[in-house]
Amino acid sequence: xFDSVKGFWVTLKHFFQRPITYKYPxxxxxxGKRYRGVPVFVPDEQTGECKCTGCGLCARVCPSEVxxxxxxxxxxxxxxxxxxxxxxxxxxxxxxxxxxxxxxxxARCIYCGYCVDACAVKALAMSNEYELSAPNREDLIYDxxxxxxxxxxxVKETEGQDQEDKEKVA
Amino acid sequence: xxxxxxxxxxxxxxxxxxxWVLLSMAYFTLFERKVLAYIQDRVGPIHVGPWGLxxxxxxxxxxxxxxxxxxxxxxxxxxxxxPMIPFMxxxxxxxxxxxxxxxTIFGRTIHPYVSNVNIGLLFVLAMSSFSVYxxxxxxxxxxxxxxxxxxxxxxxxxxxxxxxLGLSLVGVIMLSGTFSLExxxxxxxxxxxxxxxxxxxxxxxxxxxxxxxxxxxxxPEAENELVGGYHTEYSGFWFAFYFLGEYIWMLVVSAxxxxxxxxxxNPPPFIPAFIPAPFNVIWLFGKMxxxxxxxxxxxxxxxxxxxxxVMGLCWKILLPAALINIVVTAVVKMWIGA
Numbered sequence: 001x002f003d004s005v006k007g008f009w010v011t012l013k014h015f016f017q018r019p020i021t022y023k024y025p026x027x028x029x030x031x032g033k034r035y036r037g038v039p040v041f042v043p044d045e046q047t048g049e050c051k052c053t054g055c056g057l058c059a060r061v062c063p064s065e066v067x068x069x070x071x072x073x074x075x076x077x078x079x080x081x082x083x084x085x086x087x088x089x090x091x092x093x094x095x096x097x098x099x100x101x102x103x104x105x106x107a108r109c110i111y112c113g114y115c116v117d118a119c120a121v122k123a124l125a126m127s128n129e130y131e132l133s134a135p136n137r138e139d140l141i142y143d144x145x146x147x148x149x150x151x152x153x154x155v156k157e158t159e160g161q162d163q164e165d166k167e168k169v170a
Numbered sequence: 171x172x173x174x175x176x177x178x179x180x181x182x183x184x185x186x187x188x189x190w191v192l193l194s195m196a197y198f199t200l201f202e203r204k205v206l207a208y209i210q211d212r213v214g215p216i217h218v219g220p221w222g223l224x225x226x227x228x229x230x231x232x233x234x235x236x237x238x239x240x241x242x243x244x245x246x247x248x249x250x251x252x253p254m255i256p257f258m259x260x261x262x263x264x265x266x267x268x269x270x271x272x273x274t275i276f277g278r279t280i281h282p283y284v285s286n287v288n289i290g291l292l293f294v295l296a297m298s299s300f301s302v303y304x305x306x307x308x309x310x311x312x313x314x315x316x317x318x319x320x321x322x323x324x325x326x327x328x329x330x331x332x333x334x335l336g337l338s339l340v341g342v343i344m345l346s347g348t349f350s351l352e353x354x355x356x357x358x359x360x361x362x363x364x365x366x367x368x369x370x371x372x373x374x375x376x377x378x379x380x381x382x383x384x385x386x387x388x389x390p391e392a393e394n395e396l397v398g399g400y401h402t403e404y405s406g407f408w409f410a411f412y413f414l415g416e417y418i419w420m421l422v423v424s425a426x427x428x429x430x431x432x433x434x435x436n437p438p439p440f441i442p443a444f445i446p447a448p449f450n451v452i453w454l455f456g457k458m459x460x461x462x463x464x465x466x467x468x469x470x471x472x473x474x475x476x477x478x479x480v481m482g483l484c485w486k487i488l489l490p491a492a493l494i495n496i497v498v499t500a501v502v503k504m505w506i507g508a
Contacts, residue, residue, distance in 0.1 A: 011470050019212050
């Protein structure tokens with residue numbers, strides 16, 4: 001019979017406790033270390049460029065088939081016919097890097113993280129970004145440059161966290 | 171000769187009370203949302219104005235702009251007129267509720283109420299009986315069998331608990347000897363009536379909560395809402411009237427409880443009356459706020475009664491208890507008087 005009276009005490013107690021609401025968008029929660037936000041390209045530490053080699057492993061493993069990778073091979077330059085002062089043949093010009101066309105449709109992405117696990121050079125990472133709305137569908141197909149920009153932001157945000165966590169080793 | 175100043179004063183008091191009632195009711199809706207939210211570990215409205223203080227105005231504007239639909243086969247005049255009845259009855263009940271003690275300005279005695287009829291309490295009960303018509307007419311005019319069933323259930327609940335409401339107040343009337351609300355407050359200068367009539371107070375609480383169709387007695391407006399209920403076919407503006415009516419009734423009932431059982435505008439016995447009239451209306455507001463909080467606390471805590479439990483509680487438990495209360499009060503009064 002006194003259970004209902006005890007119930008009143010419970011609600012009164014909760015009335016005076018601090019509410020657990022986060023007042024979005026003024027306050028935001030911080031995500032956990034292994035939170036799977038939108039996939040981004042982590043820039044290389046020395047050169048700051050994208051580490052993607054265009055191997056296409058991420059595209060093959062993606063369960064939703066949202067990644068398209070196209071690797072446009074650039075031919076190696078012909079050996080140089082010039083000689084320098086000492087009479088030796090010059091080194092040929094540097095081979096231009098293959099162009100990689102990379103597109104990921106984050107509207108179809110299921111944020112599973114398989115692409116990050118599959119990447120052979122650890123170019124990809126799951127960032128903490130979850131506010132992804134865009135005014136039209138085309139803006140939701142990210143290309144490499146956009147993902148690299150987001151990756152630079154992600155690296156800056158997570159500076160100081162453990163290296164192991166940042167790389168999200170499976 | 172007409173004493174124009176008296177007339178002006180009465181009109182000023184009336185305007186004050188009307189404006190105060192409407193504002194109180196609007197902010198009571200906000201109070202309810204915030205208190206319910208904090209009970210549930212969340213914050214209530216916070217975006218519209220600081221602490222959500224402009225939320226009732228936003229709600230009012232929204233309801234005014236909604237499309238008001240009348241069903242094609244509904245009885246149009248009754249449909250439109252029905253929601254105004256509870257609202258009118260509730261506001262009229264405030265005509266006899268005194269807010270503070272009499273005070274004098276420039277040698278004139280001003281009464282902070284609209285009228286002090288000798289049968290003030292009976293008038294309030296009559297208004298509550300009158301407001302039942304609004305529910306019945308709304309249910310019938312909707313031309314919808316679920317609305318009718320919901321309306322009939324609600325009507326039965328309200329008229330049953332009116333009996334209990336009246337009976338629980340008989341003890342107080344015996345103690346104070348008058349129906350006039352100002353007389354009842356003045357009769358509590360020594361001791362508040364809640365100490366003499368604890369059982370009467372509890373029965374009054376039950377009856378008041380059931381009268382206003384509030385949780386845990388809100389079967390007419392909750393479960394039937396899924397299917398029907400007397401205000402199903404009402405949209406926007408007229409729906410607003412029904413809820414205005416309900417919330418103003420809650421204010422009336424809280425004011426009555428504060429006046430009849432808790433001594434109205436008198437401070438608690440251990441505190442000297444340091445606030446002069448008319449500002450001791452603050453005490454009345456404080457007690458009404460406590461009742462408002464009690465209403466909302468009940469709503470946030472209890473699940474609702476099943477309909478047959480509601481009626482069983484009224485006729486099988488509360489009615490005998492109220493009658494016993496009356497008999498005991500009468501016997502004790504005669505015994506002490508003798």
